[in-house]
Amino acid sequence: MYCSDCGAILQEGDVFCSTCGVKVSPNELNPTTSETQLKPIFVQPDNKVDNLSSRDLAIGHKSEEAQLRIKTQKHSHLCEACGKKLSFTDNLKGARFCKPCKEIEEKKIELAKIAARQLEAQLSVEAHAIIMKFWRSEIEKAEAMRRLGEVFSKAPAAKSFDNMKDETFREIVDEILVDNILSVEEETKLKAIAELLTINFPMLEWNYKDIFVKLFIARINDGRLPIINASNIVLKKNEIAHMAQRASLLKQVNITEYQGGYSGVSFRVMKGVRFSTGGVRGRRVVVGTKMQEDDSGSIVATSQRIVFLGDRKTIEVPYSKLISLEIFEDGIRVHASNRQSAPLFTLENGNTFAAVVNRAAQ
Ligand SMILES: [Zn+2]
Ligand SMILES: [Zn+2]
Structure with a gap:
């Protein structure tokens, strides 16, 4: 029989463990309780009790639990703060401190x-x-x-x-x-x-x-617009390309259909208006379900117009016809007086594109 607390061998009739002083429970002195009937204790995979030495393993006649207790007893650690002996479980867990100190x-x-x-x-x-x-x-x-x-x-x-x-x-x-x-x-x-x-x-x-x-x-x-080399569009006389972004033209949906989920922040391009450096907190065009793409290509802002160059379609809005932009995080809708419907594009950054258009159109 072994002490349930420290695993030391108990003598028949012991009331207290001679090693640790814990009161011996009746179970341990009951000879009908075989050691093998002791419930195996749960051993977490990350603690060190599985590193039993061959000598420990040789003590085959002892219950697994008792072996663990002996093993732990031998390597019993002290709380780093108060110096008291760590509890059995804290020791198993490799704790550095006792519970109150922890x-x-x-x-x-x-x-x-x-x-x-x-x-x-x-x-x-x-x-x-x-x-x-x-x-x-x-x-x-x-x-x-x-x-x-x-x-x-x-x-x-x-x-x-x-x-x-x-x-x-x-x-x-x-x-x-x-x-x-x-x-x-x-x-x-x-x-x-x-x-x-x-x-x-x-x-x-x-x-x-x-x-x-x-x-x-x-x-x-500040009026310092980037100048890019947009080789894919034919520039007019005195026209400069300022920005190009990869873009997709989305399938035209009825105004009432997109009003619920697809409206961006409206921005009116006007003289003397500075685009906020923080941009507009527009939502994304594609929320949840993907909107159908009609054509893909690139969208260019020049000194005179917005041009979408798709694989199949070309859409052009001169700044003189531009009424307002609807800005999304990842898109832009262009409202123009020369178009019945307002085309909606997804692109890389709605804010930077709108900022360029705003300045270039002034
Ligand atoms: Zn004991
Ligand atoms: Zn302590």
């Missing part, structure tokens, strides 16, 4: 996380202030770099710097773009700020897509 440790970790976040937030505010000083030309770049180095050296963790620089850069960009315009001077300075924050400016399109789109729109609002 709760205290978890609380400590939670508090440390909160403190780290607070410190990060505070350092971000300091970094932000330094960068804005540089933005307003109150300090030189070298001085800004020195001060930022001081601030970031207080970061609570290596990962904090990444969080802080991202957050700070996003805030600065929003502050700079509050007028929805990015001038050449502003862009030069923003590049220097990106450098201060070790952000790779040419890689914005891939690493900070949201910021890239904002800057793209702000540049267009």
